Amino acid sequence: MNLSNYHMHCDYCDGIGEAREYVEEAIRKGFKVIGFSSHAPIPFDSVWTMKEENVERYLDTISKLKEEYKGQIEIYTGLEIDYFGGDNRDIFNCYHTDYQIGSVHFFSDHVNNTYYSVDGSDEDFKRTLNEYFDGDIKRLVRAYYEQLIKMIELHEPDILGHLDVVKKNNGDGRYFSEQEQWYIDQVDILLDVVKQYGTIVEVNTGGITRGYIKEPYPSKWILKACKEKGIDVMVNSDAHSVKYIDGYFDLAYSYLKEVGYREVVILQNGIWEKVKI
Numbered sequence: 001m002n003l004s005n006y007h008m009h010c011d012y013c014d015g016i017g018e019a020r021e022y023v024e025e026a027i028r029k030g031f032k033v034i035g036f037s038s039h040a041p042i043p044f045d046s047v048w049t050m051k052e053e054n055v056e057r058y059l060d061t062i063s064k065l066k067e068e069y070k071g072q073i074e075i076y077t078g079l080e081i082d083y084f085g086g087d088n089r090d091i092f093n094c095y096h097t098d099y100q101i102g103s104v105h106f107f108s109d110h111v112n113n114t115y116y117s118v119d120g121s122d123e124d125f126k127r128t129l130n131e132y133f134d135g136d137i138k139r140l141v142r143a144y145y146e147q148l149i150k151m152i153e154l155h156e157p158d159i160l161g162h163l164d165v166v167k168k169n170n171g172d173g174r175y176f177s178e179q180e181q182w183y184i185d186q187v188d189i190l191l192d193v194v195k196q197y198g199t200i201v202e203v204n205t206g207g208i209t210r211g212y213i214k215e216p217y218p219s220k221w222i223l224k225a226c227k228e229k230g231i232d233v234m235v236n237s238d239a240h241s242v243k244y245i246d247g248y249f250d251l252a253y254s255y256l257k258e259v260g261y262r263e264v265v266i267l268q269n270g271i272w273e274k275v276k277i
Contacts, residue, residue, distance in 0.1 A: 001253075001275070004267075007159075007236035008022055008238075012038045014039065016241040017242045034245075036058075038079060040079045040095075059077060059097070079101070081157065082105055084115075085108055085110065086110030099159065101159040102152065103165075106118055141166055145189070152197050162207070167217075167219070187225070191222075191225055192229070194229075195231050200233065201232070203256060205236070206244075209244040220255050227259050262277055
């Protein structure tokens with residue numbers, strides 16, 4: 001199996017460690033190809049995204065590493081780009097990268113210039129639920145999936161980041177049940193759009209390595225639905241430190257095999273191709 005990982009955050013955003021450290025560790029662990037995906041700038045103060053003035057330096061750093069380690073490992077340049085309503089920037093077309101991960105981390109109340117997290121702490125999630133959605137969890141969840149759909153339709157990112165991150169603070173079903181039909185139907189609507197646009201779904205293990213959840217994004221039943229619809233998948237760790245570049249990959253691949261996948265998609269030799277698990 002060709003070990004690969006296209007979702008990694010180094011110290012250009014909220015990751016720990018220089019990009020070179022990730023490359024060296026990937027080589028040590030036998031990776032054939034990796035990609036960096038630092039968080040693209042957003043239009044408000046944040047400690048977890050790159051500053052606009054650092055983007056070109058980030059792109060240049062990865063470009064130089066590509067050349068330096070040529071013949072040892074393939075390296076690709078990516079960005080994880082946020083989508084939210086009311087963002088009038090052309091952020092998905094601003095920078096030349098090899099690929100893009102499209103993600104939703106928050107909602108924007110652009111009228112009041114306020115941002116509400118869907119991928120933060122439980123306290124943050126409660127604030128979003130109660131202040132922005134008046135305590136209506138169905139409205140929140142549906143709005144999250146609707147934003148993913150709009151992002152795919154408008155910007156067509158290569159990879160859909162952590163598809164069901166809305167479950168991050170839903171341990172033991174404290175906010176909603178994934179078995180309820182309204183939730184299943186909402187995921188199904190999204191997956192039809194994913195299939196239509198050829199978006200790659202990542203099996204993201206970052207929520208496990210950071211102690212939030214006990215299974216990857218997306219849940220196993222969603223992966224099964226992806227397989228039934230013929231949606232392409234890949235395995236990424238969403239690493240924010242060097243030690244987790246292959247965090248819980250064994251679990252992710254076992255999930256894929258269990259639901260019937262025998263291949264994953266990777267970016268290799270400059271093209272997207274399927275390789276056997």
